[in-house]
Amino acid sequence: MAIKLYGILRSPPALRAMAALFEKDLDFEFVPVDFATREQKTPQFLALNPFGEVPVFEDGDFKLFESRAITKYVAEAYADKGTDMVLKDPEKLAIQTMWMEVEGQKFDPTSSKLGWELYFKQMFGLTDEAVVARAGDKGGQKLEDVLDVYEQRLTESKYLGGDSFTLADLHHLPYLHILIGMKVKSLFDARPHVNAWASDILSRPAWVKVVSMSPK
């Protein structure tokens, strides 16, 4: 198969890339990387991504790492297929790009840290109720600030990047999914526009397909 995505099904960045591939109705082969044997640090894998991280994308001879570079490439290279995820007007695209940076620079650091503490620590049996609760409270505060900005933005704009669903929204899906399921759900309930937006994008068929593939 021409398109390959290397990753693991519990990696939020890998799921981010996968969501984009499904939105574009693209056929691809998912190639699992064996983290148990540290396959991601072998010379063969480092030749694909020198940082030893997933996902890695291959389209024929063309290789790419960094999930947000992969989604952009896919959205632009396959502009005529599936969902449009990159706005065409240059000024509208600039606004979309700005909100994509907000996800990468603001939403991701706080949500991934919180997500790690709440979700992955539970999964690996490191649960300590008190620790999790404390981490949630600590992480929750910064997330509140980001979501306040989102709440305001979403009163003025149907989606984060503009009037239609774009990569600016898609990039949030993996951690949004984790956070909605956790005790921080209350943060979203308190912000009606953010809550409506989150429900909307999490129910997209492409994302539902990603979730059906990933382990619980």
Next chain:
Amino acid sequence: MATPPVKVYGPPLSTAVSRVLVCLLEKDVPFQLVPVNMAKMEHKKPDYIKMQPFGQVPAFQDDDITLFESRAICRYIAEKYPNKGTAGLFGTNPLVKASIDQWLEAESQSFNPPSSVLTFQLVFAPLMKLKQDEALIKQNEAKLEKVLDVYENRLGSSRYLAGDEFTLADLSHLPNTQFLVEKTDKAELFTSRKNVGRWWSEISTRPAWKKVVEMQNA
């Protein structure tokens, strides 16, 4: 001469502001630098928040558009003026552009976090009379070393990060590296690595960046 339509709000010493300034200078795009009095919390006041809802610098205006997030602003400038100043900052074809995006994301996700912490701890904290966190410094130095090892390897077979030409991916590294090399005792993280040292020497001596450093020292 008419006032340039492009306005950048914020002090040149801010790493994010300087990222935008160097991009405008590389592209020969005239601009007006508008001071923001951060000591007087001007960046947290309603008029400023209207432009930048997180209350940070820079904010950017061009004709009717207002933007924030320095890397989004750089992409906008590079795309709006592809033939002005330094060409190819954001690539001339989709595959090159994807490669630039890849290394720009690497800067943003892997290089920026540890180098920002080190810059704050080693340069700004002392200026603000804040106590330095030694454990945090050690932890982030180790993280940065791992990233620079990747760069050392990459720059052994590629003149610049994304290929043979200077692009936004390289440009984005200028602000934090300038501080670490010139204002801390961590310069050797960069200079002891042969290829990284060569790359730093090339990108930091570009006229546009030298002009930004002058603005920072003014």
